[in-house]
Amino acid sequence: MVAHLVRLKLTLLRNGLKRSVWQVVGLVIGLLYGLFVAVLAVAGVVTLSVARPDLLPTVVVLAGSVVMLGWWVVPLLAFGVDSTVDPGRFTTFPIPRRQLVVGLAVGGLVGIPGVMTSLVSLGTVAAWWRDPAALVAAIPAAVLFLLTAVVGSRATTTLVAPLVARRRVRELLAILALVPIFLIGPILSSLEGAFEGARFDGLVAALAWSPLGATWGVPVAVADGEWLVALGRLAVAALTLLVLAVVWDRSLAHSLVNPIQERAGGTGRDLGWFGRLPATPLGAVTARCLTYWVRDPRYAASLVFLPVVPIFLWFVSPGGDLLLVLGPVAAYFMGWGISADVAYDGSSFWTHVAAPLRGSVDRLGRVLSAALLGVPVVLACAVVPALALGRPQDVPALVGVSFGVLLTSWGASSIASALVVYPVQKAGENPFQTKSNGGTTAVVSQLGGSLVVAVACLPEAVLAFVAVRQGIAWLGVLTLVVGLVLGAVALVVGVRVGGRVLERRQTELLRQLVSFA
Amino acid sequence: MPPEDVDTPLSDPGPGPATGPVVPPTTEPVPDPSPVVAGHAATAGSAPALSVRGLWRRFGQKVAVAGIDLDVPAGSFYGLVGPNGAGKTTTLSMSTGLLQPDAGTVHVHGQDLWASPLQVKAMLGVLPDGVKLFDRLTGEQLITYAGLLHGLDRDTTAERTRDLLTAMDLTADKGTLVVDYSAGMTKKVALACALVHVPRLLVLDEPFEAVDPVSAANIRDILASYVRSGGTVIVSSHVMDLVQRMCDHVAIIAGGHVLAAGTVDEVRGDASLEDRFVDLVGGRVSGEGLAWLRTSSD
Numbered sequence: 180m181v182a183h184l185v186r187l188k189l190t191l192l193r194n195g196l197k198r199s200v201w202q203v204v205g206l207v208i209g210l211l212y213g214l215f216v217a218v219l220a221v222a223g224v225v226t227l228s229v230a231r232p233d234l235l236p237t238v239v240v241l242a243g244s245v246v247m248l249g250w251w252v253v254p255l256l257a258f259g260v261d262s263t264v265d266p267g268r269f270t271t272f273p274i275p276r277r278q279l280v281v282g283l284a285v286g287g288l289v290g291i292p293g294v295m296t297s298l299v300s301l302g303t304v305a306a307w308w309r310d311p312a313a314l315v316a317a318i319p320a321a322v323l324f325l326l327t328a329v330v331g332s333r334a335t336t337t338l339v340a341p342l343v344a345r346r347r348v349r350e351l352l353a354i355l356a357l358v359p360i361f362l363i364g365p366i367l368s369s370l371e372g373a374f375e376g377a378r379f380d381g382l383v384a385a386l387a388w389s390p391l392g393a394t395w396g397v398p399v400a401v402a403d404g405e406w407l408v409a410l411g412r413l414a415v416a417a418l419t420l421l422v423l424a425v426v427w428d429r430s431l432a433h434s435l436v437n438p439i440q441e442r443a444g445g446t447g448r449d450l451g452w453f454g455r456l457p458a459t460p461l462g463a464v465t466a467r468c469l470t471y472w473v474r475d476p477r478y479a480a481s482l483v484f485l486p487v488v489p490i491f492l493w494f495v496s497p498g499g500d501l502l503l504v505l506g507p508v509a510a511y512f513m514g515w516g517i518s519a520d521v522a523y524d525g526s527s528f529w530t531h532v533a534a535p536l537r538g539s540v541d542r543l544g545r546v547l548s549a550a551l552l553g554v555p556v557v558l559a560c561a562v563v564p565a566l567a568l569g570r571p572q573d574v575p576a577l578v579g580v581s582f583g584v585l586l587t588s589w590g591a592s593s594i595a596s597a598l599v600v601y602p603v604q605k606a607g608e609n610p611f612q613t614k615s616n617g618g619t620t621a622v623v624s625q626l627g628g629s630l631v632v633a634v635a636c637l638p639e640a641v642l643a644f645v646a647v648r649q650g651i652a653w654l655g656v657l658t659l660v661v662g663l664v665l666g667a668v669a670l671v672v673g674v675r676v677g678g679r680v681l682e683r684r685q686t687e688l689l690r691q692l693v694s695f696a
Numbered sequence: 697m698p699p700e701d702v703d704t705p706l707s708d709p710g711p712g713p714a715t716g717p718v719v720p721p722t723t724e725p726v727p728d729p730s731p732v733v734a735g736h737a738a739t740a741g742s743a744p745a746l747s748v749r750g751l752w753r754r755f756g757q758k759v760a761v762a763g764i765d766l767d768v769p770a771g772s773f774y775g776l777v778g779p780n781g782a783g784k785t786t787t788l789s790m791s792t793g794l795l796q797p798d799a800g801t802v803h804v805h806g807q808d809l810w811a812s813p814l815q816v817k818a819m820l821g822v823l824p825d826g827v828k829l830f831d832r833l834t835g836e837q838l839i840t841y842a843g844l845l846h847g848l849d850r851d852t853t854a855e856r857t858r859d860l861l862t863a864m865d866l867t868a869d870k871g872t873l874v875v876d877y878s879a880g881m882t883k884k885v886a887l888a889c890a891l892v893h894v895p896r897l898l899v900l901d902e903p904f905e906a907v908d909p910v911s912a913a914n915i916r917d918i919l920a921s922y923v924r925s926g927g928t929v930i931v932s933s934h935v936m937d938l939v940q941r942m943c944d945h946v947a948i949i950a951g952g953h954v955l956a957a958g959t960v961d962e963v964r965g966d967a968s969l970e971d972r973f974v975d976l977v978g979g980r981v982s983g984e985g986l987a988w989l990r991t992s993s994d
Contacts, residue, residue, distance in 0.1 A: 449871075453840045458853065463844030467830060474832040474873070526827035530889075532794050533824075534845040535817040682813075686796040693827060 184282030188289045206291075213295040221302030228306040235306060236399040237383050243303075243324060244391040246296060250328035251335050270435050280333075280428055287329040300324050303395075313402035316409065320416070324394040327420045334427035337434055387412060390419035460536055464544025468520075469551060475523070478516075488512075489564075502568065503647060506561030506581035507640070511632065513553040514588020518628055519621075520545050521681075522600040526693045532685045539678030542593040546674065549589065557585050573647045576655035579662030580636070580643035586666025587635045590673020595628045597681035600688050602695040635669055743806035745770040745897045745928035746791060751800035753786050760786040762952035763800070768897075768930055768945070770805070773923045775943035775960070776932040777969075779977055783952040784932040785825055785901055791930075792822045792899050804897055818846065821895030823886050825902040825932075831875035835866050835885045838874055839892055846893035853892070860888035863918055865911065879906035887915060891922075898922065900931045904938060916942055936970040950977045 192206075220242075228235050269279060287293060300321040307313040387396030393415040400409035452466035472478045488508055492501045521528055531541055561581040565573045601621045639662035646654035681688075746768040753761040761783040768774045778784050789795035791802050793813050802809040809816040830838060839860055843853035861867045864884040869877065874885060887903060898919070904912050919929050919942075933939050939946055940960060946969065947957035955976045956963045964972045974980055 450837055450840055451834075453837050453844070458844055458848075458850035460845050460847060463841050467833065467841055470837065471830075471832055524830070527830045529794055529822075529824055529827045530830060530842065530845070533792060533817060533820070533822040534842070535814040535847070536845055537814070686794060689794060 181278070181282040181285050184279075184286045185289060188286045192289070209291050210294075213291045214298075217295045217298040217302070220299045221305070224303050224306045228308065232309065236387075236402075237380075239303060239306065239395050240383050240387050240392045240399060243300075243395040244386045244389070246299075247324070247328055247331070247391045250292075250296070251331040253332075276428065276432060276435075280424070280431065283333060284326065284329050287333060288325065293329070296328060297325055307398055307402060310402045313398045316401040317398035320394045320397045323416050323420060327390075327394060327416065327423065330420060330423045330427055334423040334430070337427055337430040388415060390415065393419065460534075461540050461544050461547075464531075464536075464541055465547045468545050468548030471523075472548060472552065478523075500568070502564040503570075503573065503577060505564050506557060506577045507584045507636075509560035510553075510557045510581045510585035511588055511629075513549065513557060514585045515592055515625075515628060515632065517545055517549050517589065518592035518595045518624070519601070519603055520592070521596045521688055522603045522692070524692070525695070526689070528685075528689055528692055532689050537678060538597070538681035538685070539674050541681060542597070542674045542677045545596075546589045546593060546670070553585060557581050570647075572650060572652055573655065575652075576643040576646040576658040579655070579659035580639045581662070583639035583662030583666040584632065584636050586663075587669040588632050590666075590669040590671075590677075591628050591632050591635070593670075593673040593677035594680060595624055597677045597684060597688075599624050600691050600695075635665070638665060742770055743803070744768055745772070745805060746899075746930065747803040748787070748791060749801045751787060751790055751802070752798045753783075753790060753795065754798055759952055761790070761797075764949070764952070764954055766947060766954060766957065768928060770928055771923065771926055772928055772945045773919070773943045774928070774930045775939035775946040776930060776949060777934070777936060777939055777946060777973060778932075778949035779979070780934075782949045784949055787949065788899055788901050788930070788932060789824065792820055792824075793817055794822070794824060818893070819896045821890035821893065821898040823883075823890045823898075823900040823903055825905070829874055829882065829886055829889075831877075831882075832873060834871050834873055835877065835881075836861065836870040838885055839888050842889035843892040848893060856892050857888075860892060863914065864888050865914065880908050880911055883907050884911060884915070891918075896927060898927060898929045900929065902933060903931055904933065904935065936968070936973055940964070940969040948973055948976055
């Protein structure tokens with residue numbers, strides 16, 4: 180049974196790869212990246228064991244606990260990431276649950292995260308080369324760690340799945356999950372300084388006794404010669420695995436016969452934006468996009484950067500001068516954010532293709548809906564940091580460059596989204612989950628678009644830089660004028676050209692979108 | 697939509713001709729439909745509602761539609777039947793501007809669809825199969841959206857949306873997001889979207905799939921009165937019985953070709969439409985197989 184389930188998973192993977200070359204490319208890139216990170220991690224741990232053996236327990240227990248937590252929590256937020264072997268699909272087959280559980284656990288290791296974690300944990304064993312007893316103790320610890328990680332991820336997902344199936348809850352979770360991702364860098368850099376001190380000792384000691392870090396606490400204790408402690412931690416680790424396995428088993432038994440039903444989402448009492456905007460095709464497109472900005476978490480997810488970027492910039496330059504670039508950065512995010520708009524529509528884009536709708540109306544409607552939010556946000560991001568830093572003289576230059584970037588990005592987005600579509604997460608799916616098979620098209624389009632935007636915004640960017648650096652007031656005003664004029668030109672060109680491209684390519688885009696579904 | 701329609705025969709070894717270019721295993725050569733259809737065009741006396749000539753479409757290696765000619769007389773209720781993967785969806789997509797043909801022309805009421813898409817699309821009402829809707833809108837918003845996209849004014853849109861919701865029995869659910877609708881309700885709201893701008897030609901791909909019998913009867917009534925008032929309807933379906941009862945014209949498509957076309961009576965002759973269909977398309981297996989499939993009482 181176990182072998183069957185693993186083989187099933189491999190077959191699914193292989194069949195998925197057969198469908199398109201890009202899936203293979205995506206997997207290879209993913210594997211190489213994973214391998215790179217894994218090798219780096221193992222090399223790091225081994226180097227540490229040579230150079231700073233005193234830090235080894237801290238690092239292994241801390242990193243192990245973080246990875247364990249990741250296994251337990253990330254699948255919750257990225258629910259459905261690995262639904263290829265969804266237990267629900269086995270409901271109609273007479274498979275003993277215990278075998279299903281074991282098979283799914285082992286099958287859970289097939290995949291990039293599983294392979295990576297296996298490599299790193301087995302590689303970490305080598306870090307105790309100084310102490311044969313600890314080395315031997317580390318091997319079962321690594322295996323126990325892997326099992327606990329996989330079983331734990333299954334247990335949490337199965338347990339929380341009924342809750343997560345409620346769309347609102349999942350949407351909220353997904354957006355919240357993105358925030359710490361952005362903050363990983365700053366957190367790590369602030370930890371760096373703390374590393375030298377003994378600040379972590381208490382935390383590490385606690386973690387080594389906790390379900391999260393107990394497995395790696397075992398070889399650490401053995402290396403210290405504290406056999407009783409090692410035994411105690413082993414007991415904690417084994418008990419953790421047992422509890423998780425039972426939880427998983429029980430909730431699986433429940434969920435197999437009580438399949439999850441997606442609960443109804445919110446209801447709209449009236450026509451919403453459709454009743455407020457002009458009753459024209461342009462007004463309708465705008466109203467539809469605005470409604471999606473509110474109801475579709477994928478759009479909302481593009482706003483997550485808002486509170487995060489300033490914090491990030493603050494971390495990078497404690498003086499806060501770098502906060503002045505917040506305006507252009509926010510403008511780029513907001514402007515380029517609609518570059519995958521048609522891909523987000525998915526096959527429902529047919530509504531536009533079937534209607535007698537001009538391409539430029541489609542383009543302009545999407546920009547207008549983004550503008551309702553984008554204009555005030557970018558204005559605030561350009562003005563507030565300057566005022567907060569006591570530099571009101573920089574406001575015109577910053578507003579100029581910000582709106583130059585915003586309008587130009589909208590123009591570029593209007594053309595980009597008419598040229599290419601790539602698989603994106605669907606409306607109901609988790610925004611956390613990315614589609615690997617669209618990778619190359621997506622990357623080329625993103626890079627190309629960014630390059631075009633950067634070149635087109637060069638005049639106002641240079642002017643703004645000089646104006647702010649030298650504090651020349653009239654140059655700031657000039658930046659404002661140049662930014663607005665160039666941006667407006669770029670937007671008009673983008674909407675016109677994008678509209679024509681869309682009319683020519685819409686059937687091809689639709690055909691691709693349907694094939695992604 | 698096309699890819700699924702094309703993929704189906706690969707995964708489904710069921711009845712029907714296998715893949716595109718292969719000539720279907722009929723007992724007679726592929727008939728040329730034009731003589732039959734020409735008769736109708738003559739009696740109708742005006743440009744047909746839909747006139748398709750030499751339509752081709754290839755997906756990669758596979759020819760989904762291999763030179764289809766079709767004339768749908770104005771004011772007719774036209775059924776398009778064929779096995780899975782016959783090219784029905786591909787044909788209808790190309791006839792409504794959703795998919796670019798590799799070759800061939802499409803005229804709607806005498807106007808070339810691919811030469812002046814905007815004018816022709818204004819005359820068309822489309823219900824495609826296998827695509828999503830903008831399902832984060834409520835039912836009422838979705839119909840309103842369709843109306844406004846076709847350039848209706850606010851009052852007309854509001855009035856027709858209200859009437860359509862009543863006719864489709866969706867008034868109670870007008871404030872519910874379409875994503876939370878059942879399959880049948882989704883079909884109904886999509887049909888309402890196709891009707892809101894009063895198209896001259898209505899093209900419906902599998903409109904009765906997953907629709908409950910009561911709603912299906914209501915929809916049939918709506919379509920019948922639409923045809924009586926001068927509109928033209930094309931439906932594709934698997935259900936021969938439904939087509940025989942509902943439509944006055946029918947075309948049988950398989951393997952990307954039209955096997956027969958004309959009035960229902962002409963096409964079926966003395967037999968039922970289903971018998972005629974199986975006769976033309978072939979692929980029936982005898983019931984002798986699966987000898988072990990017997991539940992015994994012990």
